[in-house]
Amino acid sequence: MNELVALTPGESAALDNLEERQRHVRRGAVLQRENEACNELFILRKGLMMSYVLLDDGSRQILRFLFPGDILGISSAIYQEAPETLAALSDCVVSPFDRAALADIMTGHPRLSALILVYSQIERVALTDRLAALGRTSARARVAALLLELRSRLRATDKSIDNAFLLGLTQEEIGDATGLTAVHVNRMLRQLEETGLIGREGGRVTLKDEPALTRAANFVNRYVGLDLSWLPKPRS
Amino acid sequence: MNELVALTPGESAALDNLEERQRHVRRGAVLQRENEACNELFILRKGLMMSYVLLDDGSRQILRFLFPGDILGISSAIYQEAPETLAALSDCVVSPFDRAALADIMTGHPRLSALILVYSQIERVALTDRLAALGRTSARARVAALLLELRSRLRATDKSIDNAFLLGLTQEEIGDATGLTAVHVNRMLRQLEETGLIGREGGRVTLKDEPALTRAANFVNRYVGLDLSWLPKPRS
DNA sequence: CGATCGTTTGACGTTTGTCAACCGTCGTGG
DNA sequence: CCACGACGGTTGACAAACGTCAAACGATCG
Numbered sequence: 001m002n003e004l005v006a007l008t009p010g011e012s013a014a015l016d017n018l019e020e021r022q023r024h025v026r027r028g029a030v031l032q033r034e035n036e037a038c039n040e041l042f043i044l045r046k047g048l049m050m051s052y053v054l055l056d057d058g059s060r061q062i063l064r065f066l067f068p069g070d071i072l073g074i075s076s077a078i079y080q081e082a083p084e085t086l087a088a089l090s091d092c093v094v095s096p097f098d099r100a101a102l103a104d105i106m107t108g109h110p111r112l113s114a115l116i117l118v119y120s121q122i123e124r125v126a127l128t129d130r131l132a133a134l135g136r137t138s139a140r141a142r143v144a145a146l147l148l149e150l151r152s153r154l155r156a157t158d159k160s161i162d163n164a165f166l167l168g169l170t171q172e173e174i175g176d177a178t179g180l181t182a183v184h185v186n187r188m189l190r191q192l193e194e195t196g197l198i199g200r201e202g203g204r205v206t207l208k209d210e211p212a213l214t215r216a217a218n219f220v221n222r223y224v225g226l227d228l229s230w231l232p233k234p235r236s
Numbered sequence: 237m238n239e240l241v242a243l244t245p246g247e248s249a250a251l252d253n254l255e256e257r258q259r260h261v262r263r264g265a266v267l268q269r270e271n272e273a274c275n276e277l278f279i280l281r282k283g284l285m286m287s288y289v290l291l292d293d294g295s296r297q298i299l300r301f302l303f304p305g306d307i308l309g310i311s312s313a314i315y316q317e318a319p320e321t322l323a324a325l326s327d328c329v330v331s332p333f334d335r336a337a338l339a340d341i342m343t344g345h346p347r348l349s350a351l352i353l354v355y356s357q358i359e360r361v362a363l364t365d366r367l368a369a370l371g372r373t374s375a376r377a378r379v380a381a382l383l384l385e386l387r388s389r390l391r392a393t394d395k396s397i398d399n400a401f402l403l404g405l406t407q408e409e410i411g412d413a414t415g416l417t418a419v420h421v422n423r424m425l426r427q428l429e430e431t432g433l434i435g436r437e438g439g440r441v442t443l444k445d446e447p448a449l450t451r452a453a454n455f456v457n458r459y460v461g462l463d464l465s466w467l468p469k470p471r472s
Numbered sequence: 473c474g475a476t477c478g479t480t481t482g483a484c485g486t487t488t489g490t491c492a493a494c495c496g497t498c499g500t501g502g
Numbered sequence: 503c504c505a506c507g508a509c510g511g512t513t514g515a516c517a518a519a520c521g522t523c524a525a526a527c528g529a530t531c532g
Contacts, residue, residue, distance in 0.1 A: 107346040110343040125320075170510060179371030231339060481524100493513085495513100
């Protein structure tokens with residue numbers, strides 16, 4: 001949270017309290033399964049995870065990729081059964097905490113409550129961007145938007161990333177995120193490569209023509225342009 | 237909020253405070269425009285509204301339909317510029333309030349803060365349901381899901397609604413919500429009618445075979461199955 | 473009464489999915 | 503050490519779903 005505002009000692013302590021415990025999650029492991037009870041929330045410390053749902057016909061929709069610093073499972077915490085599955089795309093480290101800890105923060109730290117709401121709204125807007133992409137843009141635009149989003153979010157934790165990054169996803173996973181088949185994702189990636197917008201060498205993607213990609217995708221970075229001047233005063 | 241928990245007098249007073257003012261919004265009017273500054277939030281009191289985004293090519297994605305009791309514009313409140321447009325689908329009444337009032341609630345009423353978070357998470361899950369629908373289901377399923385969702389949400393404010401309701405949307409609006417063209421929406425509606433799943437008489441839709449519709453749509457009502465046992469204690 | 477809007481329908485085009493085959497890499501167990 | 507199988511990527515032929523264009527109709531409103 002300290003990227004958005006300077007925290008008071010009391011607020012920092014409350015957050016550190018959430019991150020007391022650590023749990024390692026192996027690549028491919030499931031942290032929380034759709035339709036199962038789940039009393040824990042998590043903060044992702046290291047690695048890349050995803051949330052997804054499975055439909056009746058067995059197809060999968062990836063809802064969101066999760067990066068270090070993200071809070072996982074708020075939506076599951078308000079339901080008796082989790083509405084989505086959380087799974088690790090790489091070896092990860094998470095800090096589990098329970099719903100009572102969330103309630104304690106909301107009672108004792110109004111500004112942190114507001115920041116949790118802010119993060120959940122940033123996520124909401126990112127979801128609506130993807131909704132618009134799935135509803136109204138071409139396969140090519142969706143793949144381009146996904147690459148831009150991945151790069152932008154990876155850079156938030158690893159400043160060394162510039163135009164090139166290791167794409168930790170299979171083409172099937174890209175397809176499940178963008179509403180396409182793996183075969184068509186492959187065609188789109190190749191087309192982006194052939195037209196010079198991206199480069200690819202064994203899992204590594206290079207954004208070679210970022211302005212053209214942004215135009216193709218109408219991508220907006222939702223972590224900039226915030227207005228937090230209205231946040232309540234910290235209590236301690 | 238009082239549908240989910242019994243409010244204390246202090247909490248009720250804080251909410252009544254938000255609804256002090258009233259503003260009438262005519263059908264078709266825009267309450268908030270994408271990319272414009274907006275310092276107000278709203279509670280919808282009467283009528284039907286929608287939020288949408290416009291893409292570069294002029295196409296529109298409707299993100300969400302808004303019903304009485306919904307809070308409008310939280311996501312816009314955290315940005316300098318609104319990420320979405322709010323427009324009235326029928327004559328409406330809204331209660332505007334400012335961001336400072338939101339901050340006051342978060343400071344003074346921890347349980348209301350938590351409930352605001354709960355509502356924003358219900359909305360989040362509804363958005364992910366729609367994301368999965370757009371990414372992974374057929375045009376027929378998406379239209380069926382929209383009809384079920386509309387009926388379910390209309391019934392929340394009007395208990396007299398059973399299987400039939402007045403569909404206050406054009407087929408173009410249904411298309412913009414489901415990621416289809418108006419022409420194809422028409423074909424799907426006619427197909428649902430011909431196969432006996434729905435009936436139609438001039439703007440009125442009747443869900444004639446609800447189990448079959450639910451199967452066609454894999455629809456989940458996200459306003460049931462909540463677990464709010466963890467909510468913080470009310471302060472006053 | 474004309475104009476506009478929403479709906480309906482048909483013919484046709486494009487995008488995307490499906491199916492199938494093949495390739496290279498990697499890990500594993502005989 | 504090698505053979506095998508699993509997995510992910512690549513490619514082509516074909517099919518299905520959905521979009522585009524165009525025309526006509528009825529209702530509503532000024």
